[in-house]
Amino acid sequence: MPVLRPLGHPIMDAMLTGFVRDDLRSAFDTVTRADGVIAVTPAFNASFSGLFKSFFDVLPEQALTDMPVLIGATGGTERHSLVLEHTLRPMFSYLHAIVSPRAVYAATGDFGSPGESALANRIITTAADFVRLLRACSPREGREQADEDLATMQQLLGGVTGRP
Numbered sequence: 001m002p003v004l005r006p007l008g009h010p011i012m013d014a015m016l017t018g019f020v021r022d023d024l025r026s027a028f029d030t031v032t033r034a035d036g037v038i039a040v041t042p043a044f045n046a047s048f049s050g051l052f053k054s055f056f057d058v059l060p061e062q063a064l065t066d067m068p069v070l071i072g073a074t075g076g077t078e079r080h081s082l083v084l085e086h087t088l089r090p091m092f093s094y095l096h097a098i099v100s101p102r103a104v105y106a107a108t109g110d111f112g113s114p115g116e117s118a119l120a121n122r123i124i125t126t127a128a129d130f131v132r133l134l135r136a137c138s139p140r141e142g143r144e145q146a147d148e149d150l151a152t153m154q155q156l157l158g159g160v161t162g163r164p
Contacts, residue, residue, distance in 0.1 A: 002027040004051050011051065014058040028060060036068040036134045039092070040104075043075030043083045048091075056091065065096040068137050070130040072104040081105035100133050102126045 010024035041052040071088040084103040092099045104126045110119040
């Protein structure tokens with residue numbers, strides 16, 4: 001998954017104008033071609049960051065359909081760990097992704113302390129679950145939005161012959 005900070009302006013441009021610049025289109029292609037996505041965001045005001053959400057708002061519809069997704073977040077305290085279940089999991093479910101049952105949350109206390117090994121163990125366990133999910137889902141075939149739009153239109157027009 002691409003790092004989003006350098007894409008901040010293209011994401012906002014896409015939100016405001018509906019036009020997608022090449023650098024953002026490249027990020028979309030990376031996500032769409034992937035067999036799975038690991039999506040991690042800092043917790044901000046008990047939710048995900050605005051840039052993180054904005055990326056998924058402008059990502060082409062159906063890009064994450066049937067895509068295995070592992071969610072994670074970081075934050076100041078363990079109390080914000082519910083961001084995983086109350087904001088991230090519902091968003092990816094809405095986008096029709098297959099969200100891994102286990103997620104990773106890392107608080108400030110997880111870094112630079114004896115608790116780091118606990119974080120490492122959580123990551124290892126979660127990664128093993130995600131690998132099993134990826135294997136169960138098998139590799140994805142690339143989805144082109146134009147192809148999906150064309151197929152939908154052909155289905156809609158299936159009974160129309162063009163004759164009066």
